[in-house]
Amino acid sequence: MGPNPGSVQLRSATSRREGRHWVVAAVGMPALLALGVLTVRLSRRNEACVDRYGPTSTRRVGGVPGPCAEVAEWTSLLVLVCAAAVVASVVVGVVLGLVDGRRRRRFAYGRWVCVVVVGLTAPWALIAYAPAYGLGRLLPAHRPRARRLPPAEMALQQGWAAAIHLYQRLLRGEPPPTVVAPGFIGPGIVHWTLRSADGWHSTTTRPWSTSLTVRTRS
Numbered sequence: 102m103g104p105n106p107g108s109v110q111l112r113s114a115t116s117r118r119e120g121r122h123w124v125v126a127a128v129g130m131p132a133l134l135a136l137g138v139l140t141v142r143l144s145r146r147n148e149a150c151v152d153r154y155g156p157t158s159t160r161r162v163g164g165v166p167g168p169c170a171e172v173a174e175w176t177s178l179l180v181l182v183c184a185a186a187v188v189a190s191v192v193v194g195v196v197l198g199l200v201d202g203r204r205r206r207r208f209a210y211g212r213w214v215c216v217v218v219v220g221l222t223a224p225w226a227l228i229a230y231a232p233a234y235g236l237g238r239l240l241p242a243h244r245p246r247a248r249r250l251p252p253a254e255m256a257l258q259q260g261w262a263a264a265i266h267l268y269q270r271l272l273r274g275e276p277p278p279t280v281v282a283p284g285f286i287g288p289g290i291v292h293w294t295l296r297s298a299d300g301w302h303s304t305t306t307r308p309w310s311t312s313l314t315v316r317t318r319s
Contacts, residue, residue: 120210122197126190130223133186140179147172187225194229202237214274 150169152159158174201208209216209230220227250258267277 120212120215121147123209123212123215123219125210126226127218130190130219130226133183133190134222136179136186137183140176140183143172143176143179169282190223191229194226195233198233198235199237199240200243202234203240205238205241205242208234212288282292 145171150172154168158167159170160167161170201210216227236273270277
């Protein structure tokens with residue numbers, strides 16, 4: 102039985118998207134490292150300024166900033182940003198490690214280049230991810246809940262499966278199968294037109310349990 106083309110395209114697109122957050126991390130962590138280097142340089146500059154002008158040079162007196170006030174403010178801001186980013190990356194690494202381990206996914210989705218980049222630029226994130234991934238592998242595997250399809254989608258999938266099954270039978274030269282049509286109260290006739298790769302099929306009549314027949318015509 103052939104698969105639904107829409108489902109195949111959906112699965113292939115989903116598989117291509119898997120692990121993209123590692124690509125984002127491989128791009129974002131070097132930027133965070135550069136921000137950390139800038140913070141260190143500003144901090145050293147601030148220390149040199151304080152040593153030259155004194156501790157009060159970082160304050161604002163009467164709305165007038167001291168000679169080191171601007172550098173001190175920027176340094177404090179960048180320190181807070183870097184600290185928040187480091188904590189966030191550690192938390193995200195732990196959560197992703199547990200989730201990937203329980204779902205039995207490959208380590209970092211097999212994106213080894215991204216793993217090397219993250220390990221060199223943000224080792225704390227990788228150190229948080231790796232043990233959490235191992236712990237997740239030790240925990241019971243995650244079993245996702247069966248998604249309940251909407252009635253329209255369910256009918257579409259069942260119709261597709263039935264069409265493929267009927268098409269294969271007709272290609273083998275077999276008669277059409279019995280059609281279960283519980284929606285009909287009494288006997289009747291169903292006019293069914295099917296198209297094959299080699300043209301239209303001949304007219305065929307097939308009875309079902311309540312004397313209902315299925316007819317294909319050329």
